[in-house]
Amino acid sequence: MFDVCVVGGGTMGLFLAAEQSARGKSVILLEAGRSPGENKDQLLGSRPVRGSHRGSEQAWTTGLGGTSQLWGGQLWPWQDWEFAGLPQKGISAWPLDFGDVSPYYERVLRALGLPATHAQIHGRFGFASKLPTVPVGDYSLKYSSWIDRSRRNFGKNAAIRAQLRNVTVRQGAVVNRINETGSGTAHIELRDDSGALSTVSAKKVVLAAGTLGNARILRNSEVSQDLPALGRGFLDHVSKRIARVDVLDWNKFRAFSAPKSVRGVLASPRIVPGVTLLNAHQLLPCYAHWEFASPSSGAVASLRALLRAGQTGEPRPPLSTTLANMWGESGELIEAVARSVRYRERPVPTSSKPYLRLDVQQPTRHDVQLTWSGNNAEPDFPNLSLAWRTGREEDATAHAITHRLVDFLNSLDIGAAVHELPPGDTFEDIFHMMGGTRMSGTPAEGVVDPDCKVFGTASVFVAGASVFPSGGMANPTFTALALTARIGDKIAD
Structure with a gap:
C-alpha cells in the first residue's frame, strides 16, 4: 500500500x-x-x-x-x-x-525553482516593484509574470x-x-x-x-x-477584442504597453478596473491587456513557433523558413531587439497590429x-455533455467598461490613439476550465x-x-x- x-x-x-x-x-x-x-x-x-x-x-x-x-x-x-x-x-x-x-x-x-523576482513583480510578498504604473484612480496597472519556457x-x-x-x-x-x-x-x-x-x-x-x-x-x-x-x-474566463490602436509614437507606446523583462523574468501589464468602479456600475470583474497581432509568416511568429516546439514536443518549423522570415523583416526586427536590450522590453515590431482585449470573469451558473x-457498451465511460454559455452579464460588462476604458487610455500620454471596435464580436472561452x-x-x-x-x-x-x-x-x-x-x-x- x-x-x-x-x-x-x-x-x-x-x-x-x-x-x-x-x-x-x-x-x-x-x-x-x-x-x-x-x-x-x-x-x-x-x-x-x-x-x-x-x-x-x-x-x-x-x-x-x-x-x-x-x-x-x-x-x-x-x-x-x-x-x-x-x-x-x-x-x-x-x-x-x-x-x-x-x-x-x-x-x-x-x-x-523560480526566482524571487516573480514575487517582486506581483508586489505580493514584501517587494516594491519598479515597473511602470498609471495614475491612481479607477484603474491600476498590475503585472503577471511568466515562467521561462524551460520550466513550463x-x-x-x-x-x-x-x-x-x-x-x-x-x-x-x-x-x-x-x-x-x-x-x-x-x-x-x-x-x-x-x-x-x-x-x-x-x-x-x-x-x-x-x-x-x-x-x-x-x-x-x-x-x-x-x-x-x-x-x-x-x-471559464471569456475574452474578446474591444478596441484597435493607432500608434503615433512607437517608442512611447512600447514603453507603456510592451511586456518588460525584470531580472530575466517577463512581466506583462494588465489594466485592472478597481472594485469601487465595478460595484458602482454592477460590472463583473475584468481586466484589459494589449494584443499584438503579427503576420503568421512574420519573423516574430516564426520565432515563437520555434520556441514553443521545444515545450510542446511538436515538430519544429524548418529553420530555413524561420531565417527567411527573419531576413524579410530584418530592419524592424533589429530595431525591436535593440530596443528590448536597451529598455528590457519584449520585442514588438512596428509591423504588428495592436488591439485592446478584455477578459471577463463569468458569474456562477448552476445550469452550466x-x-x-x-x-451500455462501456458503463465506465458514460457520454459526457458539456453545457457552457455566456450571458447578458458578460455583454453588459463589456459594453459598460469599453467606453470608459478607451476614454481613460486616451487621456494618458501613451503615444497612441485607442478606438472602440463595434460590439459585434462575441466572447470566446480562453481555456481556463x-x-x-x-x-x-x-x-x-x-x-x-x-x-x-x-x-x-x-x-x-x-x-x-x-x-x-x-x-x-x-x-x-x-x-x-x-x-x-x-x-x-x-x-x-
Missing part, C-alpha cells in the same frame, strides 16, 4: 507527487497517456458533446506534463476580494479566504523531476473509479492499455486528472450518489454543468470541503481548478497550484 496515490501526471499531479516524495512519502502516480493526447476521450467519457466550448477539446492533453505541455506559463496571484466573491453579481464566495491561500504562492515559486512543461521541469526519482509512475493507466473501505483506505480501479483491470490501494488519493477527468472519475465512484452538486458550476448519460467539483461548506452545495477533501470520504482529495466555486479575475493556474500545495500539508497532517 502506498501513502499517496496521485491520479493524473499533469500540472497539479506532478507538482503534488514531487512535493509528497520530498516529504518522504511513498507515492504512486497514475497517468492515462504514454504520449501527448493518448486516452483523452477515455478521461472525458464516450462521445463527448462540448457545445461551443473550445478549451474542452483544444486546451488540455495527456502524457507526463499534462496541460503544462501547452501552458503559456502565466502566473497571476489573486487578491483578497476575489475569494470573497460578489454575491450581487452571482459570483460565489469561497469557504476560505485569501489568508488561507496566500502563503502558498511563494511556496509554489520555491518548489518550481512540468514533465521537463528540473526541480520537479529531481523529486520524482522515488515516485512509482504508471503510464497508460486510465482510472475508472475510487472506492473507500471502512478504515478510510482508498482503492483505485484502473485499466491498462489492453483493457485489463487492476487496483491500487493508498492511504490517501488525490484526483488531479483535470477539470473534466476529476468529475468523470467521481461520477463513477460510489460517493457520487451523495454529491448532488457534482458537475455543477462549470466556469457537466452531465453524463448511460453507455474550472468548476464541476466545486468547494463549499456543505455537501448540498459542493463536492469538496475547504481542505479539498471529497465530502463523505476520509481519504479522497481533489486538486486543480475543478474545485473553484468562482473563477477569480483571471488565470487560475497559480491559485490552483497554491491550493495543491495546501493539500500537501493537509495530507501530511
Whole structure:
C-alpha cells in the first residue's frame, strides 16, 4: 500500500507527487497517456458533446506534463476580494479566504525553482516593484509574470523531476473509479492499455486528472450518489477584442504597453478596473491587456513557433523558413531587439497590429454543468455533455467598461490613439476550465470541503481548478497550484 496515490501526471499531479516524495512519502502516480493526447476521450467519457466550448477539446492533453505541455506559463496571484466573491453579481464566495491561500504562492515559486523576482513583480510578498504604473484612480496597472519556457512543461521541469526519482509512475493507466473501505483506505480501479483491470490501494488519493477527468472519475465512484452538486458550476474566463490602436509614437507606446523583462523574468501589464468602479456600475470583474497581432509568416511568429516546439514536443518549423522570415523583416526586427536590450522590453515590431482585449470573469451558473448519460457498451465511460454559455452579464460588462476604458487610455500620454471596435464580436472561452467539483461548506452545495477533501470520504482529495466555486479575475493556474500545495500539508497532517 502506498501513502499517496496521485491520479493524473499533469500540472497539479506532478507538482503534488514531487512535493509528497520530498516529504518522504511513498507515492504512486497514475497517468492515462504514454504520449501527448493518448486516452483523452477515455478521461472525458464516450462521445463527448462540448457545445461551443473550445478549451474542452483544444486546451488540455495527456502524457507526463499534462496541460503544462501547452501552458503559456502565466502566473497571476489573486487578491483578497476575489475569494470573497460578489454575491450581487452571482459570483460565489469561497469557504476560505485569501489568508488561507496566500502563503502558498511563494511556496509554489520555491518548489518550481523560480526566482524571487516573480514575487517582486506581483508586489505580493514584501517587494516594491519598479515597473511602470498609471495614475491612481479607477484603474491600476498590475503585472503577471511568466515562467521561462524551460520550466513550463512540468514533465521537463528540473526541480520537479529531481523529486520524482522515488515516485512509482504508471503510464497508460486510465482510472475508472475510487472506492473507500471502512478504515478510510482508498482503492483505485484502473485499466491498462489492453483493457485489463487492476487496483491500487493508498492511504490517501488525490484526483488531479483535470477539470473534466476529476468529475468523470467521481461520477463513477460510489460517493457520487451523495454529491448532488457534482458537475455543477462549470466556469471559464471569456475574452474578446474591444478596441484597435493607432500608434503615433512607437517608442512611447512600447514603453507603456510592451511586456518588460525584470531580472530575466517577463512581466506583462494588465489594466485592472478597481472594485469601487465595478460595484458602482454592477460590472463583473475584468481586466484589459494589449494584443499584438503579427503576420503568421512574420519573423516574430516564426520565432515563437520555434520556441514553443521545444515545450510542446511538436515538430519544429524548418529553420530555413524561420531565417527567411527573419531576413524579410530584418530592419524592424533589429530595431525591436535593440530596443528590448536597451529598455528590457519584449520585442514588438512596428509591423504588428495592436488591439485592446478584455477578459471577463463569468458569474456562477448552476445550469452550466457537466452531465453524463448511460453507455451500455462501456458503463465506465458514460457520454459526457458539456453545457457552457455566456450571458447578458458578460455583454453588459463589456459594453459598460469599453467606453470608459478607451476614454481613460486616451487621456494618458501613451503615444497612441485607442478606438472602440463595434460590439459585434462575441466572447470566446480562453481555456481556463474550472468548476464541476466545486468547494463549499456543505455537501448540498459542493463536492469538496475547504481542505479539498471529497465530502463523505476520509481519504479522497481533489486538486486543480475543478474545485473553484468562482473563477477569480483571471488565470487560475497559480491559485490552483497554491491550493495543491495546501493539500500537501493537509495530507501530511
